[in-house]
Amino acid sequence: MKNFIQKFQNLAPKSKSTTRPKNDSKSPASTSGTSLDTIPPELLSNILSHLPSKRDIFPLLLTSKRLYHITYPHIWKRLESNIHERSTSSLSHRYRKTGLRRLGDDITDQVYNLNKDDILGFKYLKHIVFWAADLDAGSVWIDSGLFGVVCGQIKAGRMRLRLLEVILERPEQVCHEAREFLSVLKEYSKTWPQKLKIRINIPWSDQFSEFIANNFRLEDITNLRLRSDVDIPSDGVGEDVVEKTIDNIKRLTNLLQRLPSLKILYISGSENRCERVPTLVQPLLSELSQLQDTILGLKRVQSLHIYGPLFHPSFFVTPPENVKKLTFTRCFSWEWWRQFSQCPFSEVEELELYVDTDWIISEWGSPDDIDMRIQGQNFVYRMEHLELKSLKKFKTDRWVRLDFIPEGFFDIVVANNPGLDEESRKNCEIMKE
Known part of the structure; x- marks a missing residue:
């Protein structure tokens, strides 16, 4: 209990007066300027809200009647x-x-x-x-x-x-x-004075959009994580893959259009490789364009995370203008990197990139993509231009194969982002070596 009280005394504001009370020189409160009994209830309640575990709260229940009534609400x-x-x-x-x-x-x-x-x-x-x-x-x-x-x-x-x-x-x-x-x-x-916030973590399926719309107030959803562990986008081979992919794009677009309060968005694309995306991008362009417009319209989103290729390896998701934290995993094509270099990241402060690829380009590459034009050539893609200039933190996988990353990428990240922290700069130097 002594250590527990000391923790609160360290968190509580100190008295400005340095004069020790004449008749209470031995009181612990007089040396620290305050005690648990003198901390205002509102301040003590705020301190309790920052404790990491209920186990830290339980001792206060038995300390005094005053502390019991302040502490009890935090248990539940x-x-x-x-x-x-x-x-x-x-x-x-x-x-x-x-x-x-x-x-x-x-x-x-x-x-x-x-x-x-x-x-x-x-x-x-x-x-x-x-x-x-x-x-x-x-x-x-x-x-x-x-x-x-x-x-x-x-x-x-x-x-x-x-x-x-x-x-x-x-x-x-x-x-x-x-x-x-x-x-x-x-x-x-609906009638509560303080708005309810809802976080949903759900796998891809034919029912995910309908289930969310039927069971939740869409304006209350602030966090959506769409996983790919059950029914992935673009899953399938043969003639039905385009139709299925288009259905998934429409399903996602329709849901995102109805989530005006969304602040954090995680979307997982396909985690399978090669034969799982045996289609060109042209049949998907119309639906992908609508999805991109919908994502750009999510003005409240501040954190966007894209895992795996989303519907097509060359489809780059341009983040909404207010995004501050951005994650891309397994970036797949030089065409994707070209779009990345030209993207106007206006507010992004934290970026995570995890790069990997072993997709068969001939199965999905489109005629205008860099990947198709250089196929079979000993080609080195060099990044000489990057719009991203607001970074403070940058992280990537140290075990990545550098032939999956444009030449000069780490140099231009450091040069373009003077606000980058020291650890991120060191990581860029390590990756270059």
């Missing part, structure tokens, strides 16, 4: 199942009465008592995290009865969330109870 700010509850081992005797299952037992007698002002501090709950296993039939959320409790508290106006995080596997497998919770949240959050 976030609700999330533990790793054992999200795996088959959660059914073992060892973990059966821990975490959310134990919480469910504790509230059994109060589930239907909606006239009660509070159920174990749930009125302080501001942040819920749902993992994929939490949304399946028979999950800990259903076994514990917590879906019903939380829905009841929201309907009674005693719970107003600030943040919801949802990590999905297959949208079609989300259970009825979970859909009911999302429906209640979607309806009642």
